[in-house]
Amino acid sequence: MPTMRLRVTGSEDDARAIINLLQSLDGIEHVEEVADLMPHMDDADSSSAGLSDLRGGxxxxxxxxxxxxxxxxxxxxxxxxxxxFDLDVLAEFDEDED
Known part of the structure; x- marks a missing residue:
């Protein structure tokens, strides 16, 4: 049984729309948003350090x-x-699928 990993860069509503669509597909056994264990922190020496919003929302x-x-x-x-494509968000599949 293939386990696929997907990273969605977009709003919470965009991610929920993708998850809801996946849950509606025939044959899909499990869809779950999982915690990202990698911290996404600013580099203190970065030229963008301290900016209020680095990802545009x-x-x-x-x-x-x-x-x-x-x-x-x-x-x-x-x-x-x-x-x-319709939502104008980035969706990337992890190539190291089982």
Missing amino acids: SDVHDVEIEAPNEATARKVRETVEALA
Whole structure:
């Protein structure tokens, strides 16, 4: 069973829209937003240190998806790419999928 990892850079509403769409796909066994264990901190020596908003209002959301087979995994990728384009957000799949 392929476990896919997806990183969505966008608002909370954008991430929720993608998660809701994934949950509605036939055959998807599990969709969950997981905690990002990497801290996203400013470098104190960075030229952008201390700026109020470095990402333009976007947040990073990590999502884990379990699909029953490769065909469904392909459908997940195609569906997420289409919705991400419509929402104007960045969606990246981790290439180290199981």
